Amino acid sequence: MIKSFEDLIVWQKSRLLNQKIYMITSKFPASERSNLTSQLRRASVSVSANIAEGFGRYHSQESMQFYRTARGSLLEIRSHLYICLDQKYMDKVQLNEAISLIEEVSKMLSGLIKQTKNYRLNKLSSDN
Secondary structure, three states, rough: OOOOOHHHHHHHHHHHHHHHHHHHHHHEEEEEHHHHHHHHHHHHHHHHHHHHHHHHHOOOOHHHHHHHHHHHHHHHHHHHHHHHHOEEEHHHHHHHHHHHHHHHHHHHHHHHHHHHHHHHHHHHHHOO
16 A cells, blocks of 8 residues: 555656666766766656655645646656767667666656546546
8 A cells, every 4th residue: 555655656656767867977077977977867857855845735736737847857858868868978788778868767657647636536426
């Protein structure tokens, strides 16, 4: 049974994504610390933080909004990673590994959004 956001597999996977992004960005040139490094790390942290915050909301509509924001942050990360590839800050293998994890988390988030929406609809219909 899921008692806290830490029990959510999607949150656990988002932590792995955080680790991967921090590892990749640790090798960036110093000139990127306040730009690409910062943007990637903030977007990555945003994913796990929004999943946690969404889990803590009492209203499913609010929860879904946080989950959608997390999904948007995944797309931001993905876009930034292509810039990293173009600038030769990472190689194609690293890009593909990161994108694979991004896609996995995104699918899980979509499932969580759908599950939350269905729970809300079932609750509304049982209240009538």
